[in-house]
Amino acid sequence: MRVIAFRLLWLFVETYRSMIAGMNANDAIRSKRVPRFVEEYCKDRNGTQAAIRAGYSSNEETASVTAARLLGDARVQVLIDEQIAKVSQECLYEAADVLRDWIDVATADASKISYIRRVNCRYCNGVEHLYQWSAREYAEACDAATRPAKKGDAPLPFPDCGGGFGWRRNAEPHPSCPECNGEGHEDIFFCDTESLTGPERKLIAGIKRTKDGIEIKMRDQDKARDNIAKYLGLLVEKRELTGKDGRPLIPVAPPADLPSDPVQLASLYSQIVGG
Numbered sequence: 102m103r104v105i106a107f108r109l110l111w112l113f114v115e116t117y118r119s120m121i122a123g124m125n126a127n128d129a130i131r132s133k134r135v136p137r138f139v140e141e142y143c144k145d146r147n148g149t150q151a152a153i154r155a156g157y158s159s160n161e162e163t164a165s166v167t168a169a170r171l172l173g174d175a176r177v178q179v180l181i182d183e184q185i186a187k188v189s190q191e192c193l194y195e196a197a198d199v200l201r202d203w204i205d206v207a208t209a210d211a212s213k214i215s216y217i218r219r220v221n222c223r224y225c226n227g228v229e230h231l232y233q234w235s236a237r238e239y240a241e242a243c244d245a246a247t248r249p250a251k252k253g254d255a256p257l258p259f260p261d262c263g264g265g266f267g268w269r270r271n272a273e274p275h276p277s278c279p280e281c282n283g284e285g286h287e288d289i290f291f292c293d294t295e296s297l298t299g300p301e302r303k304l305i306a307g308i309k310r311t312k313d314g315i316e317i318k319m320r321d322q323d324k325a326r327d328n329i330a331k332y333l334g335l336l337v338e339k340r341e342l343t344g345k346d347g348r349p350l351i352p353v354a355p356p357a358d359l360p361s362d363p364v365q366l367a368s369l370y371s372q373i374v375g376g
Contacts, residue, residue, distance in 0.1 A: 138171055139180045143188065148172055200332060202303060207325040209300035213292060215317060220288050221272040224280035227264030234260070235268045291315060 134155045141151035148168030149161055157167045171177045227233030234242075242260040250256040274285030294305065307318040 135171070135177065135180070138168075139177065139184050142168075142172075142181060143184045200329070203325045203328050203332075205300035205303045206320050207322050207329060209304035209322070211301075211304065211319065211322075213301045214294075214297070214305065214319070215289060215291050217287050217289055218271070219274060219285045220270060221268075221274045221285050222278065222281040223268065224264070225275035225278040225285060226268070226272060229263070230275070230277075230279055231264030232261070233264040233268040234262060234266050236266050238268075239266060291317065 134157060138151050138155040138157070141154045142148060144151075148171070149165040152164035152168040152171070153159060153161070158164045223232050224230045225233075239260060239262060246257040246259045248257075270288070271290075274281060274283055276283040278285075294302075294308070297305070304319050304322070305317060306320045309316050309318075
């Protein structure tokens with residue numbers, strides 16, 4: 102009994118201290134810890150843990166009493182309502198926003214993200230349509246030709262620079278090139294994603310580098326169009342309902358007086374659902 106009495110006395114003293122600490126300066130509403138309590142409470146609606154995180158007390162029983170007192174204060178409730186309204190406004194995402202995202206994805210031009218171009222071959226723009234080098238490549242080829250050949254290998258020939266220098270990967274094909282007949286070859290280009298704006302930016306779901314190169318994952322434009330059609334009522338899904346094992350549905354009217362016995366209710370439910 103003494104232990105219980107002592108514990109009750111200790112709890113009373115702790116609660117009294119907490120109440121006194123929070124009631125000065127026009128009650129708890131002016132305490133610096135109240136805004137923190139409101140912020141923490143709005144995270145998980147747990148008053149005890151909010152009081153602990155706000156610094157009122159590390160003891161759960163004392164914090165629980167403090168939380169009950171604060172939550173019972175009409176002025177604190179006003180602060181809580183204001184905080185909830187503020188967070189709700191910041192996180193507002195209405196049906197119109199969802200529809201706008203679908204429209205952006207459905208109408209985005211994927212060719213602005215990645216596209217295929219026909220570019221020059223090595224002979225297109227060389228002098229007299231000979232092999233054209235870039236300066237770096239030619240220097241590397243010369244270095245390789247001057248290295249001693251491995252035992253059993255023939256030495257590399259010195260590279261011919263008759264086609265000149267200045268090859269650029271993205272240059273246009275030359276219509277008179279005898280090597281590619283003016284068609285060049287196809288190459289894939291990716292845009293700088295930092296320059297993307299609007300619908301095309303929303304079309305990209307992710308980018309990753311694989312062993313085969315860069316992979317751009319895009320959102321499903323056909324699915325976005327289907328979602329828009331469903332939203333506008335242009336696409337109605339039809340579903341065929343059947344009974345057990347594909348048999349036709351047989352309407353079963355429940356009796357006017359349902360049995361009170363659980364076993365009888367289960368049997369009736371099985372008859373209605375199972376057919």
